[in-house]
Amino acid sequence: MLLNKSISDIATLIKNKTISAVDLVNEAYEKIERLDSQINSFITIRNKKEVIKEAEEADKKNIGTKNPLYGIPYSLKDAYVTTKIRTTCASKVLNNFLSPYDATVYQKLKQAGAIMIGKNNLDAWGHGGSTENTDYGGGKNPWDTSRIPGGSSGGPAAAISSRMVSFAIGEDTGGSIRNPSNMCNTSGLKVSYGRISRYGVIAYASSLDSVGPMAKSVEDLALILETMVGKDKFDATSSINKNFDYVKDLHKRTTKIIGLPKEFFGEGLDSRVRKIILKVAKEYETAGYKIAEVSIPLMKYGISIYYLTSLSETSSNMARYDGVRFGNSRQLLSDETKRRIMLGSYALSAGYADELYKKAQKARTKLIKEFNKAFEVCDVLLCPVTPSPPAKIGELINDPLKSFLEDLYTGPINVAGLPSLAIPAGFTTNNLPVGMQLIGKRFHEEQLLQMGYVYQQLTHWHIKKPPLLNQND
Numbered sequence: 001m002l003l004n005k006s007i008s009d010i011a012t013l014i015k016n017k018t019i020s021a022v023d024l025v026n027e028a029y030e031k032i033e034r035l036d037s038q039i040n041s042f043i044t045i046r047n048k049k050e051v052i053k054e055a056e057e058a059d060k061k062n063i064g065t066k067n068p069l070y071g072i073p074y075s076l077k078d079a080y081v082t083t084k085i086r087t088t089c090a091s092k093v094l095n096n097f098l099s100p101y102d103a104t105v106y107q108k109l110k111q112a113g114a115i116m117i118g119k120n121n122l123d124a125w126g127h128g129g130s131t132e133n134t135d136y137g138g139g140k141n142p143w144d145t146s147r148i149p150g151g152s153s154g155g156p157a158a159a160i161s162s163r164m165v166s167f168a169i170g171e172d173t174g175g176s177i178r179n180p181s182n183m184c185n186t187s188g189l190k191v192s193y194g195r196i197s198r199y200g201v202i203a204y205a206s207s208l209d210s211v212g213p214m215a216k217s218v219e220d221l222a223l224i225l226e227t228m229v230g231k232d233k234f235d236a237t238s239s240i241n242k243n244f245d246y247v248k249d250l251h252k253r254t255t256k257i258i259g260l261p262k263e264f265f266g267e268g269l270d271s272r273v274r275k276i277i278l279k280v281a282k283e284y285e286t287a288g289y290k291i292a293e294v295s296i297p298l299m300k301y302g303i304s305i306y307y308l309t310s311l312s313e314t315s316s317n318m319a320r321y322d323g324v325r326f327g328n329s330r331q332l333l334s335d336e337t338k339r340r341i342m343l344g345s346y347a348l349s350a351g352y353a354d355e356l357y358k359k360a361q362k363a364r365t366k367l368i369k370e371f372n373k374a375f376e377v378c379d380v381l382l383c384p385v386t387p388s389p390p391a392k393i394g395e396l397i398n399d400p401l402k403s404f405l406e407d408l409y410t411g412p413i414n415v416a417g418l419p420s421l422a423i424p425a426g427f428t429t430n431n432l433p434v435g436m437q438l439i440g441k442r443f444h445e446e447q448l449l450q451m452g453y454v455y456q457q458l459t460h461w462h463i464k465k466p467p468l469l470n471q472n473d
């Protein structure tokens, strides 16, 4: 019940001492114990006694607490390294791996007083979009447990959707925050490349990886984001915090024109998803925004640029798991991950690198220019997150090409380094969630949050709870 409330409501109750951090932690464990065997959203759950002790200490110190995240239970995608809790990245290669240092984001949240409950399931190394490529049992969707929760941050999205935690931290290389948010009816923000430090997130593709918050609403995302942003001396690509007041700015209206990029509505898009996104455009229009059709012609190569870049980079990043320095034997890598290493090594090999990797980088620059041009005529872009609603378990993991195509509308956004927000937008007739994607100019997260906030003030999709929960949850 408490974890169904917004972060700001919980924060007020905590400050007033109407509820305690211990109450919240107890509720989180009760839900996990009752429901997680049905959806597999956690890989590691922290020892309850230890966490309760942490919550008791937080309750004792609860005097003049300023940070709204104080005492609030959350989880981390199991791709963030921590010294005291193992990090597996969903692969047996890192089973029981303890890092010598903590990820920056984890440290920041700890300082803010948030309480980490455990680490969530994902596609190993971020390789996938269905939370099936994991050595710890495939994730399931709380809206229909015969279906995938999306991925690769499927665990965090499923845990938030089932109110096991108040929020979670995901990672997005080509859609991993947005894809599962859209499939589990939650909200997720992929920030501009450089907005949040990547220090301590296990690298998939270093020029694309972005850290970001996942939660039940845009208002919650804004609150979490404020704690996460900023320059970090351990990540040279992290940028100076421009001191946006994300929460206060939610009430500003800096957007006038919403662009509908026509390449995101072409062949391959499920008609149910198309209908829902076009309905959203109408709703914005009724609310006073102008809608303009825009074009990003190079999107037809977007997915190729994404996969050439991400697989090349992952083949290089995965070289550190040689069984000598880190973890166990690389024989334990999954077929999906081995395939990606092979494809990436091929794209980088002598004789092919000019034709494949380098060409993709040239196309990447051009794609960025096209997005910038589109932003000359509109302020934000509105489009689908994935071409189809959540697939049945087994459908994607057994069809790698189909799985790659699910990233059609998300991967190219990482290629361009842009911020992008995924929020609930409606349901199919068989009660499967469908999300929408809002894409913004680089470093203009505040504009996306405002637009998402406007929509969540007008609609109630985001407060709908999955059938896995009962009335009192």
Ligand code: GLN
Pocket (backbone or CB within 6 Å): 125, 126, 127, 128, 129, 151, 152, 171, 172, 173, 174, 175, 176, 177, 204, 310, 407
């Ligand atoms: N599904 C995409 C991929 O497999 C994105 C994954 C991610 O963002 N980590 O590459």
